Amino acid sequence: MKIRAASFNIRNSSAPDGDNAWPVRRKATVAAIEALDADVVGLQEVLPDQLEYLRWRFPKYEIVGAGRDDGMSAGEHSPVLVRPGDWRIERHETRWLSDDPGTPGSIGWDADLTRIATLVWLRHRNGTTVGVVNTHYDHAGEVAQLQSSRLIARWVTGSLPWIVMGDLNATPDSPPVKTLVDAGLRLAVPLSEGGSWHDFTGAVDDDRIDHLLVTPEWTVTDAAVSHFRPEGRVPSDHWPVVATLELR
Template sequence: MKIRAATFNLRNSSAPDGDNAWPKRRAAAVAAIELLDADVVGLQEVLPDQLDYLRFRFPKYEIVGAGRDDGMSAGEHSSVLVRPGDWRIERSETRWLSDDPGTPGSVGWDAHLTRVATLVWLRHRSGTTIGVLNTHYDHAGEVAQLQSSRLVAKWTTGDLPWIVMGDLNATPDSPPLKALTDAGLRYAVPADAGGSWHDFTGAEDDERIDHILISPAWTVTEAAVSHFRPGGRLPSDHWPVLATLTL
């Protein structure tokens, strides 16, 4: 039983990025997602207009995840895309990275912004169910980052095989990542695979802040940081990270 999973910070469409603004790179972003050839993709920083474009370009995909501001459509989404095939969404929910995870718009600890996690339970055609969690940690609040990891670890305990992925705004040797590995999760993509954030420079050796972690039941058969530049265009200010996993 195999699944190919990827995480990709899409860079929000409201950012003043000049020649790298969303309208100029959205086709490249979609091409980059297609080239990942993933069964499930976790996206971060997705605003409503970007979500509309993704739904238009991926009409057969299941796409879930609520807006962080109101629990419906407002604000950034940590969207999960599932392509048609062996895996289907059994159920999904959005939780807030705060001490009140069920309250839309809640801000956790010293975080500068509202942050969410999208949890998805996927059922294989064979009947096996797995969990996928896609999230985007706060960029500045160190307490919030650590507490977010503690929440994620709590939510992914148990016998269900889990895939945890997202922009964690933290490097592999940081306390938030150590909290996840101490809880029993392990890296699917090794730290020496290269950086994932490049700030539209195209650098491949900058910080790794985008991660895929897995529970012990999984075996990694392939893992990489993708450096696709469809048509020579950078699809985002992050590189996608992907892994092929088997049970």
């Protein structure tokens, strides 16, 4: 029983990116998502207009996730997309990366911004359930990054196999990532695959801050950082990460 999972920060549409602004590259972003050939995709920095466009471009996908500002539609989303096939969404919820995870808009610790995680329980057609966490850690608060990992580590304990994905704004050797590893998760994408952040330069050797981590029930059969440029255009300021996983 396999699942192909991917994480991709698509860069918000409000950023003043000039030649790389969302209206210019949105077709490339969709093409990059399609090229991942993933059963489940976690996206970050998705504003409402981008979510509307993605729903239009992926009409058969299940797409879930709330806005971080109000728990409904306001602000950035970290949506999870599930393509038609063996896996369906059983349930989902949004939690805030703070001391009060159930309060929409809450800001945690020393974070600069409100941050969220989208939790999804997926059921395979054979009845097996697995969990997925898609998240985007704060870019500035080091305490917030660490505490976010501690929160997620608690959320993924138990009997289910879990996949944790997202832009953690932290490299593999950092305390936030080490905290997840110490909790029993492991990095799915080898460091030899290159960097994920490139700031629209197209560099493939910059920092790896986008991650897929898995609990011990999963075997990684292949994994990569996708450096695909649809028609020569970089689809975001991040490269997506992707892995094929098999339940042991």
